[in-house]
Amino acid sequence: xxxxxxxxxxxxxxxxxxxxxxxxxxxxxxxxxxxxxxxxxxxxxxxxxxxxxxxxxxxxxxxxxxxxxxxxxxxxxxxxxxxxxxxxxxxxxxxxxxxxxxxxxxxxxxxxxxxxxxxxxxxxxxxxxxxxxxxxxxxxxxxxxxxxxxxxxxxxxxxxxxxxxxxxxxxxxxxxxxxxxxxxxxxxxxxxxxxxxxxxxxxxxxxxxxxxxxxxxxxxxxxxxxxxxxxxxxxxxxxxxxxxxxxxxxxxxxxxxxxxxxxxxxxxxxxxxx
Amino acid sequence: xxxxxxxxxxxxxxxxxxxxxxxxxxxxxxxxxxxxxxxxxxxxxxxxxxxxxxxxxxxxxxxxxxxxxxxxxxxxxxxxxxxxxxxxxxxxxxxxxxxxxxxxxxxxxxxxxxxxxxxxxxxxxxxxxxxxxxxxxxxxxxxxxxxxxxxxxxxxxxxxxxxxxxxxxxxxxxxxxxxxxxxxxxxxxxxxxxxxxxxxxxxxxxxxxxxxxxxxxxxxxxxxxxxxxxxxxxxxxxxxxxxxxxxxxxxxxxxxxxxxxxxxxxxxxxxxxxxxxxxxxxxxxxxxxxxxxxxxxxxxxxxxxxxxxxxxxxxxxxxxxxxxxxxxxxxxxxxx
Numbered sequence: 001x002x003x004x005x006x007x008x009x010x011x012x013x014x015x016x017x018x019x020x021x022x023x024x025x026x027x028x029x030x031x032x033x034x035x036x037x038x039x040x041x042x043x044x045x046x047x048x049x050x051x052x053x054x055x056x057x058x059x060x061x062x063x064x065x066x067x068x069x070x071x072x073x074x075x076x077x078x079x080x081x082x083x084x085x086x087x088x089x090x091x092x093x094x095x096x097x098x099x100x101x102x103x104x105x106x107x108x109x110x111x112x113x114x115x116x117x118x119x120x121x122x123x124x125x126x127x128x129x130x131x132x133x134x135x136x137x138x139x140x141x142x143x144x145x146x147x148x149x150x151x152x153x154x155x156x157x158x159x160x161x162x163x164x165x166x167x168x169x170x171x172x173x174x175x176x177x178x179x180x181x182x183x184x185x186x187x188x189x190x191x192x193x194x195x196x197x198x199x200x201x202x203x204x205x206x207x208x209x210x211x212x213x214x215x216x217x218x219x220x221x222x223x224x225x226x227x228x229x230x231x232x233x234x235x236x237x238x239x240x241x242x243x244x245x246x247x248x249x250x251x252x253x254x255x256x257x258x259x260x261x262x263x264x265x266x267x268x269x270x271x272x273x274x
Numbered sequence: 275x276x277x278x279x280x281x282x283x284x285x286x287x288x289x290x291x292x293x294x295x296x297x298x299x300x301x302x303x304x305x306x307x308x309x310x311x312x313x314x315x316x317x318x319x320x321x322x323x324x325x326x327x328x329x330x331x332x333x334x335x336x337x338x339x340x341x342x343x344x345x346x347x348x349x350x351x352x353x354x355x356x357x358x359x360x361x362x363x364x365x366x367x368x369x370x371x372x373x374x375x376x377x378x379x380x381x382x383x384x385x386x387x388x389x390x391x392x393x394x395x396x397x398x399x400x401x402x403x404x405x406x407x408x409x410x411x412x413x414x415x416x417x418x419x420x421x422x423x424x425x426x427x428x429x430x431x432x433x434x435x436x437x438x439x440x441x442x443x444x445x446x447x448x449x450x451x452x453x454x455x456x457x458x459x460x461x462x463x464x465x466x467x468x469x470x471x472x473x474x475x476x477x478x479x480x481x482x483x484x485x486x487x488x489x490x491x492x493x494x495x496x497x498x499x500x501x502x503x504x505x506x507x508x509x510x511x512x513x514x515x516x517x518x519x520x521x522x523x524x525x526x527x528x529x530x531x532x533x534x535x536x537x538x539x540x541x542x543x544x545x546x547x548x549x550x551x552x553x554x555x556x557x558x559x560x561x562x563x564x565x566x567x568x569x570x571x572x573x574x575x576x577x578x579x580x581x582x583x584x585x586x587x588x589x590x591x592x593x594x595x596x597x598x599x600x601x602x603x604x605x606x607x608x609x610x
Binding site: 010011012029033035043044109110112113 | 285333354358382413434437467
């Protein structure tokens with residue numbers, strides 16, 4: 001223990017200190033926290049089960065169950081269902097953000113973060129940033145499964161990449177909703193419960209799996225205003241024809257609105273606790 | 275950047291700190307003064323308000339009333355400055371369980387502004403110092419309590435803070451690991467660090483702390499050096515167990531004559547206990563017993579325990595927070 005004995009401590013009164021964290025420091029703290037998130041994924045790969053297994057199982061399951069009934073055969077259902085599954089899978093992945101945030105905030109290490117002279121927001125922003133990696137994994141796997149089952153996107157590689165980016169951006173935006181529940185909920189399991197209650201209507205009451213005109217009128221009304229429907233349509237446009245339509249714009253607008261509402265709410269609730 | 279500290283001598287100044295959880299006044303007006311470069315011990319049983327007090331001074335909890343200053347900086351208004359001056363080692367290891375020891379230290383170093391290379395060097399250096407190099411890559415789940423505690427302390431020392439909070443640093447550690455922790459704390463102070471530690475053990479406060487505050491039910495009930503406190507608590511006691519219990523009465527007479535105190539006798543155990551103010555006269559007592567042909571089965575010296583400290587200072591023994599609260603409610607009921 002030589003170093004402790006030889007390095008004298010700079011006295012507290014002799015240090016030059018500031019009471020603010022600059023934007024560039026905040027950014028660097030966020031990136032370090034995201035790095036921690038990735039390390040955690042590396043250390044506990046089992047937490048990737050949802051983003052790896054769900055795209056595989058859901059794609060196979062839904063395609064073969066609904067394919068014949070809805071589109072006549074599996075092959076012609078693929079261009080409809082793959083974008084739907086993609087959006088559904090990636091958005092459900094964003095629930096994990098809230099659940100993990102709650103678990104994390106209950107741990108001892110959070111006390112250390114709070115006692116360090118770092119940006120208060122960094123553990124939150126870092127977690128959200130690290131989660132985009134999960135969306136990327138889920139997106140890639142869904143497209144790979146679709147390709148293996150016979151999907152040949154008319155929109156080409158560019159359309160697929162564009163669709164992937166759109167889904168990741170939208171999922172990231174929606175993850176603020178679940179992050180908010182993560183911050184205010186008492187336990188990780190209650191976060192999971194509340195999030196599921198929101199997620200199921202949001203993803204299933206959309207045009208993700210079946211054509212809207214088969215639904216009753218009152219339901220069509222909800223499906224038409226459901227932001228998930230816009231994302232699904234935008235992804236279909238990109239994947240199947242490589243075009244960007246109004247739905248693409250509305251998806252981004254919807255995402256921006258979610259962030260505009262939930263980011264301040266989450267940050268405020270979080271700062272009160274952090 | 276900031277005003278010159280008015281009291282550069284004080285590392286910690288707490289005035290009337292209060293924290294209320296529901297109806298429980300966990301901290302009920304705590305005043306503390308910790309001089310720079312010293313070890314200050316906060317001694318008290320579970321639930322006395324030690325951790326809550328430290329949490330407020332370490333900017334983790336907002337006080338409901340009162341003020342705290344660290345090297346002259348207010349813990350609420352200048353929280354970020356305070357955080358640059360302190361290291362906190364919690365009662366429960368505040369390290370990331372999912373990461374390895376190295377990853378933990380690199381993470382905290384990076385957050386404190388070290389470059390990637392510097393962070394790695396710092397982590398290696400601290401692991402070496404705390405004898406954790408062999409376990410550096412192992413996941414923390416396989417760490418023993420002592421190893422976790424050392425890693426936790428190592429993480430608090432990355433920025434070489436001038437003030438270190440140690441919340442029950444040795445609770446749950448075996449005696450050997452405990453002694454190592456004490457050595458580490460002494461070395462920290464030798465480099466000019468100030469240490470504020472909480473403990474449930476009187477001997478730990480006695481061994482390490484220059485000054486001690488005894489805290490109970492959220493209030494400081496006594497404050498002073500270890501010697502001052504001991505003097506207020508009373509002396510150690512001498513315990514004798516006799517080979518032949520029939521000698522008890524003779525021994526009692528001998529003790530009253532030689533030590534000039536009244537012993538207490540437990541006839542069933544063949545034991546006799548006497549307060550021992552001056553160890554020097556014990557020699558004489560033993561010689562007297564030999565001359566009288568009394569044979570001892572056992573001889574021991576009992577130091578005052580935390581229990582006795584509390585009994586003396588507060589009029590009640592060590593009890594856990596729940597039963598203490600119960601007792602209070604009962605008291606309130608009886609008043610009403």
